[in-house]
Amino acid sequence: MTGDLPTSGTLVLAGTPIGRVEDAPPRLAAELAGADVVAAEDTRRLKRLTSDLGIELRGRVVSYFEGNEQARTPQLLEALLAGERVVLVTDAGMPSVSDPGYRLVAAAVEHDVPVTSVPGPSAVLTALAVSGLPVDRFCFEGFLPRKPGERSRRLAALADEERTLVFFEAPHRTEAALRALAEAFGDDRRGAVCRELTKTHEEVRRGGLGALADWAAEGVRGEVTIVVEGAPEAGPVTDPAVLVALVAQSEATGLRRKDAIAEVAKRAGVPKRVVYDLVHKGGPQDG
Structure with missing residues (x-):
């Protein structure tokens, strides 16, 4: 007679503050403290976070970032299938949204492992909310390609997108991204550059894409999220x-x-x- 198969554990996607630690959801501390395994994009930042939250981790901590995500996923899946509770955190915001996590979620789903989340702050939704642009319909495009040709092709495909667009961008590439957006969508298309959201030096710049690109030429610092107005609704083209x-x-x-x-x-x-x-x-x- 065979023994009972072990009950699988649970994968917890835990949102972390994008700025102030006070924004951490109340469940975050409890989930981190009670986890069997904590997979962190940056273990040093995790250490600072747990210190700020006033908790100690009883489970083991492993790194889980872009460079080792593919190799580490089978190990974390093995822990889940053995019945352990694995909590995944990234540097800021929700895991798997332009951050590590998708591979592990897909693997867990494939093996019928329960996946849940501790909802937390999101740069995408925060930027949308403060942008002053329509938020009833939107799409998230992540980071634009770094190479100018690939970036232009991506934006050309989005030129007629009527939903509000949200992009992440590195500060040193913000001007180039805004120039490309203005070239693809027009200088007057409305946009908002949201910098250092919820942090001490939070700043939201609103205006036409051309004017925003000129502003960014002076230099941009910090985490950047760009929100762009969707294309105006157009009728059939017959010419x-x-x-x-x-x-x-x-x-x-x-x-x-x-x-x-x-x-x-x-x-x-x-x-x-x-x-x-x-x-x-x-x-x-x-x-």
Whole structure:
């Protein structure tokens, strides 16, 4: 007769303060103190956090960051399957939101391990709330590509996105990101640069993307979140010359012609055959 299989543990995604330690959710201290394993993006920052919270960890602490995430995930999954409670924390905010965590969550779900969270501060939602831009519909795009060509292609694909956009950016790349955003969306598209949210030197700059880029040229310090107004709602595009030009622009970003035609047709609200005929035959053909 075989023994009972061990009951799996629980993965806890714990939100940590993005600024002031007073913003830590009340459950955070209890979860950290009671965890069998604490996986931390930066163990030194975890030590400072537990000191500020006035707690001691009884479980073991392991590092879990971008460089070792793939290799460490199987080890943490093994702990979960053995019945241990694993608490995952990142440097700030919610794990797996542009931070380590996705791989471990996916592995836990695949093996039917319960996954829960200690909701905490989020730079994405905080920036949205203070931006002054519409928040009823939004999308989070994380960090833009560092290479100018890749960044331009990403933004070209977002040019007609009607939802408010949220980006993370490094301070030394903020000006370049804002210049690229202004080039893709227009100098007058409204935006907000949210710097050092909830911290002593918190600052929110609002205005057109062109003006924000000029401001950033003087130098930006601290953690940065950029919020950008969505594109205005547009009706169908029917001008043949405009449709052909849009295809050419999409091809210039590296798309194949077939994909460019499909993208433009979708954006313009017209059948693909119409755009195809304009590009390949100079206009719709009579039967």
